[in-house]
Amino acid sequence: MRLGKLFFMLFLALTFLVFTQANAKEAKNLKELIQMYDTKECQTCHADYFKDWEKSLHSKPLLGPFDKTLGTLKDYLSQREKELAKSKEVTQSMKEYMMPCFICHIPQLQDLSEEGAKELADVVMKENLDMLYQLNINCLICHNRNALVRKFRDGNPEPDAVYGVKETGVHVAPSYPKRIKSEMMKDPSFCGGCHQGPNVLHSAEPIWCVSNYDSYLQAYIPSDCNDGSTCQSCHMAKTDYNTTGHRFPPNYDDRELSIRRLKEAVQFTMYPLAYTFAIKTPDPADKAKMKTNYMPKVVVKTKITHNIAHRFPDGCPSPTHFSLEISIKDSAGTELKKFTKVLMPQKKLGYEENKMVFASLRKLSLMRDTALQPCKDQVDEFEFDLPEGVKDIKVQGNLTLIVEPGVQKSVFELYKIEKDISLGNPKQ
Numbered sequence: 001m002r003l004g005k006l007f008f009m010l011f012l013a014l015t016f017l018v019f020t021q022a023n024a025k026e027a028k029n030l031k032e033l034i035q036m037y038d039t040k041e042c043q044t045c046h047a048d049y050f051k052d053w054e055k056s057l058h059s060k061p062l063l064g065p066f067d068k069t070l071g072t073l074k075d076y077l078s079q080r081e082k083e084l085a086k087s088k089e090v091t092q093s094m095k096e097y098m099m100p101c102f103i104c105h106i107p108q109l110q111d112l113s114e115e116g117a118k119e120l121a122d123v124v125m126k127e128n129l130d131m132l133y134q135l136n137i138n139c140l141i142c143h144n145r146n147a148l149v150r151k152f153r154d155g156n157p158e159p160d161a162v163y164g165v166k167e168t169g170v171h172v173a174p175s176y177p178k179r180i181k182s183e184m185m186k187d188p189s190f191c192g193g194c195h196q197g198p199n200v201l202h203s204a205e206p207i208w209c210v211s212n213y214d215s216y217l218q219a220y221i222p223s224d225c226n227d228g229s230t231c232q233s234c235h236m237a238k239t240d241y242n243t244t245g246h247r248f249p250p251n252y253d254d255r256e257l258s259i260r261r262l263k264e265a266v267q268f269t270m271y272p273l274a275y276t277f278a279i280k281t282p283d284p285a286d287k288a289k290m291k292t293n294y295m296p297k298v299v300v301k302t303k304i305t306h307n308i309a310h311r312f313p314d315g316c317p318s319p320t321h322f323s324l325e326i327s328i329k330d331s332a333g334t335e336l337k338k339f340t341k342v343l344m345p346q347k348k349l350g351y352e353e354n355k356m357v358f359a360s361l362r363k364l365s366l367m368r369d370t371a372l373q374p375c376k377d378q379v380d381e382f383e384f385d386l387p388e389g390v391k392d393i394k395v396q397g398n399l400t401l402i403v404e405p406g407v408q409k410s411v412f413e414l415y416k417i418e419k420d421i422s423l424g425n426p427k428q
Contacts, residue, residue, distance in 0.1 A: 272393075298328050321343060
């Protein structure tokens, strides 16, 4: 009896396995994966959407701005034999090893076979650009594959349907004749699936690229300045440069647009003051007497205001930061003092050593965060002692966003303010 029951349970298990495998949507190789997510039908009717999308980073998620994402992915793969060598004790699967880092940059990795994952790793390491440009986050990823956020409630996406914000109805594409409304596509959680901090509990190796969604939820939503803005309302707004809303800026490869958007979002002001500070101290020669010490100074107050609904900068490339630089010169132009403040989230491995680290595969814990915070002005004050005899001073304040140090085209000089002041007769 027990043996018969055992055989019956084994039969059910095998039947389920065969049924699952027969109905699984798995591409054997990259060519099949590319065909599986081919968007030629979409382009036929939505050429304007496609034109916007081509200018977005979603069109090249395995390369990223200045191809720095590609470098990061190569770094992660190379660590399989080095820093992350213990991963082989956890899994022998290359696909499983790739998941923590690649799952957001190429969600359809889940639909790829183990052999296909090895092929993808090889394509990345060899920088096969022709193949990399064909692997992207396109229409079918957002409007079909990943369209339903809460699958236990809403089920899996129907394979012959496109999901969007319009009412359910007929869709003219032969392969996707249904149009189904998905309310969650308007919710920030739809973007938060990838644009969030490390999933510590459910990942064998937490990867921290961005934490825009976390910051939006925890700092912007409870703030007084919350006006209902969402990821979609800011990054999918229809404008003269984003006519369909599918350009998803920023894309730092586009310098002109990036500078325009940065200046629209971030403002910088500087208020210098030259004065003589006086303080009384006991006279060393006669303790009963007081001596007045006069110290000529320059105090520079800076203020950065912005309308960004999450911490900024944030994300990869990891070294992205604002550089706030204040320098003072005498009337002849000789630099007397200089101070630079770095504004960025500063992260460590999560172990005991308090050492700041870079790259998404290394970051885990925040030690310090000097990045711009939502609904909060960044106010700083810098104090400089002036050399004796200097009265006329030139003060210069620079605010620069550096996306990737060492890459000149990633440096965005946003503001350069110069003011002349004087100890005797301020010229502000």
